Amino acid sequence: xxxxxxxxxxxxxxxxxxxxxxxxxxxxxxxxxxxxxxxxxxxxxxxxxxxxxxxxxxxxxxxxxxxxxxxxxxxxxxxxxxxxxxxxxxxxxxxxxxxxxxxxxxxxxxxxxxxxxxxxxxxxxxxxxxxxxxxxxxxxxxxxxxxxxxxxxxxxxxxxxxxxxxxxxxxxxxxxxxxxxxxxxxxxxxxxxxxxxxxxxxxxxxxxxxxxxxxxxxx
Amino acid sequence: xxxxxxxxxxxxxxxxxxxxxxxxxxxxxxxxxxxxxxxxxxxxxxxxxxxxxxxxxxxxxxxxxxxxxxxxxxxxxxxxxxxxxxxxxxxxxxxxxxxxxxxxxxxxxxxxxxxxxxxxxxxxxxxxxxxxxxxxxxxxxxxxxxxxxxxxxxxxxxxxxxxxxxxxxxxxxxxxxxxxxxxxxxxxxxxxxxxxxxxxxxxxxxxxxxxxxxxxxxxxxxxxxxxxxxxxxxxxxxxxxxxxxxxxxxxxxxxxxxxxxxxxxxxxxxxxxxxxxxxxxxxxxxxxxxxxxxxxxxxxxxxxxxxxxxxxxxxxxxxxxxxxxxxxxxxxxxxxxxxxxxxxxxxxxxxxxxxxxxxxxxxxxxxxxxxxxxxxxxxxxxxxxxxxxxxxxxxxxxxx
Numbered sequence: 001x002x003x004x005x006x007x008x009x010x011x012x013x014x015x016x017x018x019x020x021x022x023x024x025x026x027x028x029x030x031x032x033x034x035x036x037x038x039x040x041x042x043x044x045x046x047x048x049x050x051x052x053x054x055x056x057x058x059x060x061x062x063x064x065x066x067x068x069x070x071x072x073x074x075x076x077x078x079x080x081x082x083x084x085x086x087x088x089x090x091x092x093x094x095x096x097x098x099x100x101x102x103x104x105x106x107x108x109x110x111x112x113x114x115x116x117x118x119x120x121x122x123x124x125x126x127x128x129x130x131x132x133x134x135x136x137x138x139x140x141x142x143x144x145x146x147x148x149x150x151x152x153x154x155x156x157x158x159x160x161x162x163x164x165x166x167x168x169x170x171x172x173x174x175x176x177x178x179x180x181x182x183x184x185x186x187x188x189x190x191x192x193x194x195x196x197x198x199x200x201x202x203x204x205x206x207x208x209x210x211x212x213x214x215x216x217x218x219x
Numbered sequence: 220x221x222x223x224x225x226x227x228x229x230x231x232x233x234x235x236x237x238x239x240x241x242x243x244x245x246x247x248x249x250x251x252x253x254x255x256x257x258x259x260x261x262x263x264x265x266x267x268x269x270x271x272x273x274x275x276x277x278x279x280x281x282x283x284x285x286x287x288x289x290x291x292x293x294x295x296x297x298x299x300x301x302x303x304x305x306x307x308x309x310x311x312x313x314x315x316x317x318x319x320x321x322x323x324x325x326x327x328x329x330x331x332x333x334x335x336x337x338x339x340x341x342x343x344x345x346x347x348x349x350x351x352x353x354x355x356x357x358x359x360x361x362x363x364x365x366x367x368x369x370x371x372x373x374x375x376x377x378x379x380x381x382x383x384x385x386x387x388x389x390x391x392x393x394x395x396x397x398x399x400x401x402x403x404x405x406x407x408x409x410x411x412x413x414x415x416x417x418x419x420x421x422x423x424x425x426x427x428x429x430x431x432x433x434x435x436x437x438x439x440x441x442x443x444x445x446x447x448x449x450x451x452x453x454x455x456x457x458x459x460x461x462x463x464x465x466x467x468x469x470x471x472x473x474x475x476x477x478x479x480x481x482x483x484x485x486x487x488x489x490x491x492x493x494x495x496x497x498x499x500x501x502x503x504x505x506x507x508x509x510x511x512x513x514x515x516x517x518x519x520x521x522x523x524x525x526x527x528x529x530x531x532x533x534x535x536x537x538x539x540x541x542x543x544x545x546x547x548x549x550x551x552x553x554x555x556x557x558x559x560x561x562x563x564x565x566x567x568x569x570x571x572x573x574x575x576x577x578x579x580x581x582x583x584x585x586x587x588x589x590x591x592x593x594x595x596x597x598x599x600x601x602x603x604x605x606x607x608x609x610x611x612x613x614x615x616x617x618x619x
Binding site: 074083093108118 | 220224228232526528531532533610
């Protein structure tokens with residue numbers, strides 16, 4: 001499903017090049033639950049951004065479902081993000097001033113489906129993550145765990161094949177964190193490929209494969 | 220619909236500043252277009268007069284008290300005609316242009332007037348023809364100069380009652396229409412402060428050309444024909460002002476060239492004294508527009524980043540921001556276009572007095588000009604802000 005070959009991500013720091021990712025090659029099969037583990041600044045978020053079509057790599061090749069996505073336009077990448085990838089981020093990345101249901105509807109707003117089906121699909125996703133009764137509340141009125149569930153509902157509303165989670169339990173207490181990980185595990189069991197970026201070994205233990213990254217290289 | 224939902228989300232927290240800014244823009248643009256309309260009106264008159272041969276031409280104004288005016292008004296038509304004929308017969312005089320009007324003609328329930336001037340005047344002021352004053356040899360041919368008669372088309376016959384002629388009506392042949400603002404040279408202004416606009420007014424009826432046949436018909440029907448207070452005298456060589464003073468005690472002659480110069484000064488005054496105020500207001504509104512749009516972007520940067528995460532392309536994110544900023548300026552533009560479009564109609568209905576203003580397509584162009592400036596600002600703010608703060612930099616910043 002995912003095949004990265006000799007990926008480099010270089011940032012300019014003054015006059016010198018900083019390699020956030022250095023010659024990374026990686027393959028992830030459909031339906032896998034993979035944890036990318038590494039210390040802060042190791043390059044795991046840069047890797048996730050490239051896998052998630054949020055950022056471009058400086059060099060190398062990235063095949064997603066056998067399609068080279070390393071050199072496609074922003075519009076095409078947006079379509080892939082919208083249809084094939086769901087994101088769960090540490091800070092939830094919700095629009096706080098908007099309702100829960102609006103947040104869940106967001107990928108549908110930028111996708112192909114008809115307007116009349118948005119609410120129905122969003123409610124279904126909310127039901128799957130167990131917070132359908134909170135649909136009308138503003139996102140900032142929810143607890144951390146509930147907000148992360150909203151983020152997961154949003155990630156799965158288009159039923160993508162890939163879920164990317166960047167430190168999904170980073171702002172949660174351990175009990176809530178475990179519940180979120182169980183939710184991701186359940187989604188994986190339903191066939192979704194899940195990639196979790198974490199520095200926490202306990203979280204990484206949920207994955208069937210752990211990839212460790214250090215100084216931009218897979219070790 | 221989906222785009223509108225995303226747009227609504229982008230603006231919902233900024234509605235109040237957007238409304239305040241829209242009101243500010245509405246008034247700034249309105250003030251600018253009214254000043255432009257004022258200049259447009261006087262420029263129309265200016266072009267007509269300035270295009271004429273101005274040497275030795277005098278506009279004769281009268282300064283009369285109310286009593287003198289009443290006395291003048293009841294002076295028999297023949298007596299005044301005789302005065303002008305005496306002037307015309309003087310060897311120093313090339314032409315005398317007068318304007319006659321039948322002041323109390325009625326069409327339906329509305330008071331209209333028939334304004335009659337000499338054909339020679341059209342030769343002297345050729346620009347007048349551009350407004351639609353194109354006559355034929357038909358002595359009963361008329362050019363309509365009021366929107367109330369817009370239903371009449373060229374070739375139609377217009378039956379007009381004549382003041383003083385009892386119930387008798389006169390059939391006039393419609394030759395065409397005077398273009399907006401429906402005014403022509405009527406020489407109806409007096410006083411000692413004359414500019415080009417003093418020579419013009421809205422006739423509020425029809426324009427006709429003087430002919431012996433027409434005058435004979437009108438007089439036969441006892442129509443009350445009056446000369447308008449002003450007139451023009453063109454001398455052959457050296458002006459003989461004594462001739463004017465002898466026959467007209469209240470006369471104040473103005474050399475037409477001086478009238479043009481006075482008007483130039485007036486136009487300059489409008490441009491230098493009046494125009495800076497709306498321009499300053501508009502500049503302030505544009506600065507406020509820049510500030511508001513930049514602040515809106517800063518406020519909604521996170522939302523755009525979340526949209527990006529969910530599959531909204533950078534172009535679409537930019538379009539949402541651009542459309543939101545455009546909403547602020549599109550409302551004032553629409554309001555101003557409506558105002559400018561209905562203003563002449565309101566004027567003719569008597570709801571508002573907009574004499575001296577010419578609202579036309581050029582005025583609308585200025586409104587679009589203002590819109591173009593705001594659209595340009597919106598593009599610069601959107602593209603500039605998105606280049607500086609990409610969604611990925613925002614998301615990265617939020618996560619670190």
